[in-house]
Amino acid sequence: MLLEFIRSNTTPAPVPFVPEVMLFQADEPIALWEKTEAAGAEQPPPFWAFAWAGGQALARHLLDQPDLISGRSVLDLATGSGLVAVAAALAGGKPVVANDIDPYSLAAAAANAAANGVAVDTVEADLLDTVPAQQVVLAGDVFYSREMAGRVLPFLRRAASRGSLVLVGDPGRAYLPAGLIKRATYDVPVNESLESVTIRRTAIWQVV
Template sequence: MPAGVAPVGGSGRRGTIAGVSDLSAAFVRLHASLSPVAFVPEVRLHQADDAIGLWELTEGEFRSAQPPPFWAFAWAGGQALARYVTDHPELVAGRRVLDLAAGSGLVAIAAARAGAAAVRAVEIDELAVAAVAVNAEANGVRVDAELGDVLDGDAGGAEVVLAGDVFYSQAMANRVLRFLLRAARSGARVLVGDPGRAFLPHDRFDELAVYDVPVPETLESVRVKRTTVWQLRAGLPGAGR
């Protein structure tokens, strides 16, 4: 096993954590309690009750300048996408799946539970990668959690690409869309969960399902968000750029 890669999970359900310290995994377990996801109760995640308090802890222990820890909450886009995958396992069963900007790993775990042949979850936040791994372990599934920015590359042979709530800024949306279009042109099926963020290019997607998803009021200022699962149209101009 390469340096910097640690095994997780039980017998027959082993995944990997690439580039993450034991301290990060311990931090996740200590500061976020394991509980069912509101809209996908089949999955349990380490979730924080206090966004601001956890943000302060993260800054104090890791000197991070990042926003509140996205990995500690089940965001609406991810919940909707995980619900859709759980209810339509044929989308991922027997296929190689990539969960982009995985956060807590909710979508990756749903795909693994639905019978995906392999699930790779990528994140740029070390704590998120640790959260993906410990959450996968808690749910008894294998997910390979990877630290890094993959948006300038390709989908690594994934047959299905899943992305929950990634269109929250124009800069992020531009990079994500180019990546997703390349994945689609290479033959991947691309699904996105989005709760009405301003920067999702609706003309590139077809609607698959709409849900009313419970969300943390402290983060979204509402208790429920109308959230859509979209499928990217393949073969659109600019896909290879």
């Protein structure tokens, strides 16, 4: 049912900054959000239907530097569309886990993995109070609220402290924490209806 909804309300298209990856994408968020809530249950915004700047930059970084993750286990936290998980799999990460609390997101991630011919496992759970076991932990656009940042940063630091490579893609969101190491910067094309601009300067940060 979820997969049918995604395929009926989005269109597969190359990601602007990562044309090697095809995603099921929507043009406009509000109408799609209303459709997800039509069944009567409150739903989170359809983050899964768009290629956000942080995810695009992180996906580009992985595909351009596959030695970072090739042959290593990967967790894509708050996966959204699954873009970063798909790019990680294309770059040789194995196994790759896409995690989110939104079932629509995980259905989209599975659909996008299949569309790109890669294997991605999906996990629907709030993992933020755990310690991840993967060798690489990835997170795109996760510092968009004070509450989210307050929970995500300790999780990412726990991963880094146990030896994981932890990379974050962030276009200057309000709650990006201090103390991260900048690894790269990209000018990423974005959906103007979401971002109010057409390009976002986006950095790759390493959590240590």
